[in-house]
Amino acid sequence: MSKNKLQRFAEMKRFNNVIEPPFEEVFQKDHQLKGRWHDSVFDNDHPIILELGCGKGEYTVNLARRYPQYNFIGIDIKGARMWKGAKQALSEGIRNAVFLRTRIDFIRSFFACDEISGIWITFPDPQPKKPLKRLVSTRFLERYQHFLQHRSVVHLKTDNTQVHQYARLLVYTNELEILRNEGDVHATRDEDLQEIRNIKTFYEQQFIGENKKIKYLAFRLDKDKVLAEPPEEEEDPWSVPKDKKEKSEAVTGARGNDFQEKQLDHNNPPAQP
């Protein structure tokens, strides 16, 4: 391991905005913070939003700066990346953002029923051969259902066509409400998406440099819905099975294969956490 990484790990142990529980504290058991984040960590009762696979925590830090009336938790297993966001939040005195270093597979150990009000998933690993390992898969969404408030918004930002297609099919298959779906956020001038364009993660900047289109999907997750896996991916990444499409258009106002759904809920625009 590089000296730089070791230094960061050592420094993070002293950061009061980073929680790094050992494996034994979370494997098949509840962590002591479960159900106590408001009182023990944030000292307020503001809604809590998660950034999953936060990397350097660009969304956690930027949203926390912009929305002091919310709390944010960036979660990732990679400590050296997280160090950057944690250090920045500390140096700016941002008190409504903290970081949790853990495997997201154990996320149910950390949050109690209804403790969380929204989720951002920023550039998740595509897992091309193992869709259930995607942070936006049914397996993970089922975990999130346990602690998310009913119909909380899940935001997904990705460069990856397969992940975007999978998530869209999942949403259509399960008739979840889509708030926004964009195939290329940096090509639109839509003001509602300004914040989505302005906050660029580390990976996003690389993907933009490779001329990849950045996609964005925001949907509501119903708490008690039994989720079905979407059908196998189609050859045309923009197509949706006809029967699903007809159903979904009634629900979401989708207008065909370009998927520029404009069924934006202005009380809950995607630019808000």
Ligand SMILES: C[S@@+](CC[C@H](N)C(=O)[O-])C[C@H]1O[C@@H](n2cnc3c(N)ncnc32)[C@H](O)[C@@H]1O
């Ligand atoms: C492609 S990177 C994106 C990082 C950051 N969101 C960005 O856009 O720059 C994916 C991140 O997800 C994290 N990750 C993937 N699966 C995870 C899991 N099961 N538990 C915790 N972190 C995970 C990885 O460690 C990595 O930092």
